[in-house]
Structure formats: C-alpha cells, structure tokens
Amino acid sequence: MMNRRTFLSSGFCALPWCTPIAWAQTETKREQLMREVSGGAVVNPGRVIVDTPTLADNGHSIPVRITVESPMTPEDYVQRVTILAERNPRPIVASFMFSPASGRAEVMTRIRLADIQDVVAVAQLANGTYWYGQTKVIVTELACLEEVR
Numbered sequence: 001m002m003n004r005r006t007f008l009s010s011g012f013c014a015l016p017w018c019t020p021i022a023w024a025q026t027e028t029k030r031e032q033l034m035r036e037v038s039g040g041a042v043v044n045p046g047r048v049i050v051d052t053p054t055l056a057d058n059g060h061s062i063p064v065r066i067t068v069e070s071p072m073t074p075e076d077y078v079q080r081v082t083i084l085a086e087r088n089p090r091p092i093v094a095s096f097m098f099s100p101a102s103g104r105a106e107v108m109t110r111i112r113l114a115d116i117q118d119v120v121a122v123a124q125l126a127n128g129t130y131w132y133g134q135t136k137v138i139v140t141e142l143a144c145l146e147e148v149r
Contacts, residue, residue, distance in 0.1 A: 029086045030120060037082045037092070037122050038130040048081075048133030050121045059113035059143035068105035068123045068131070072098075077126050078105035084120040085113055112143040 027035075034043045051065040068078045077100045083093040096107050105123065113119070120134040 029091070030084070030118070033084050033086060033091055034120070034122055034130075034132065037084070038124070041128070041130050043122060043130040043132050045132060047131040048121050048123050050119055050133045050135045052119055052135050052137050054136070055138050056113070056140065058141035059115075059139040060141075061110045062113055062119075062137060062139075063108070063110050064119060066107045066121045066133075068121075070105050070123075070125065072100055072102060072104055074100045075126070077102075078123050079126055080124040081105065081107055082122045082124075083109075083111060084122065085111065085117055086120070087115040087117040088112070089114060113137060113139050114142055115139065 037043075047069045049067045049069075051067070052062060056062045064083065066081055066083070068081060070076060070078045072078070078098045080095060080097050082095040084091055085093050093111050094109060098105050111119070116136075116138050118134045118136050120132055122130060122132045124130055
C-alpha cells in the first residue's frame with residue numbers, strides 16, 4: 001500500500017495539472033476582461049468605489065453608483081469608467097467617458113445581472129494608469145439568461 005509521502009515523492013504529481021505553478025498560470029475571466037479594457041496595462045486596486053445593494057430582489061434592474069477619487073483637473077482626470085460583470089452573457093456592461101469639464105467622476109445607472117457576482121468598475125486616468133473597485137451583489141432572481149451567439 002502506497003502512503004501519501006511515497007505517492008508525492010514518486011513524481012506523479014509533477015504532472016502539469018498537479019502543480020501549483022500550472023494553477024497560477026491560468027488567468028481568470030475577470031483578469032482577461034480587465035486586460036482587455038486596459039489594453040494590457042496593470043490595473044491597480046483602489047480609487048474606485050462601487051456602491052450597489054448587497055442583496056437584490058431580482059437581477060433585472062440593479063442600481064449602481066460609481067465614484068472615482070480624482071481632482072478632475074486638466075492634468076489629472078478620469079477619462080473613462082467601464083463596468084464589468086463577468087458572469088453576464090455580455091460581461092462589459094457599460095462604458096462612460098469623462099473630461100475635466102465633467103466636474104467629478106461619478107456615474108449612477110442601473111444594470112442587469114445574470115447571477116450572484118462581483119460588479120467591477122475600471123477607471124482609466126489621463127496619466128495612463130488604471131484603477132478598479134468592486135462589490136459583491138447577491139441576486140435572488142436572475143436576469144440576462146438569454147444565450148449569446
């Protein structure tokens with residue numbers, strides 16, 4: 001009978017599906033979406049606040065308020081905010097453009113959610129940096145159930 005120590009030392013777990021390195025190399029759908037939105041640039045956590053109800057009765061119309069910390073001066077302002085919901089059939093939900101004339105980087109809208117998931121907002125600043133914030137929304141009645149072709 002082979003015990004755990006003998007099994008591990010036999011080299012069987014050196015196969016790609018057993019090693020933590022293989023797990024670390026897989027990219028999540030959220031990371032893929034953020035890379036797509038940022039054009040491959042690093043997306044930093046912070047500066048973006050996503051405010052939604054934690055529990056939603058249904059996923060057909062969920063209020064979302066996104067605020068980005070920025071002075072909104074001609075040198076330092078938010079250019080774009082993109083809302084992501086990775087479990088939706090169309091995960092890039094909306095994108096909003098800003099300029100220094102906007103006064104503040106704040107968006108209030110309603111979105112549909114297909115499942116219990118994190119709502120992520122990615123902000124692109126004029127200096128080329130990207131920031132994100134997120135919040136989890138628990139949906140009791142799901143929306144967006146149609147299949148994307």
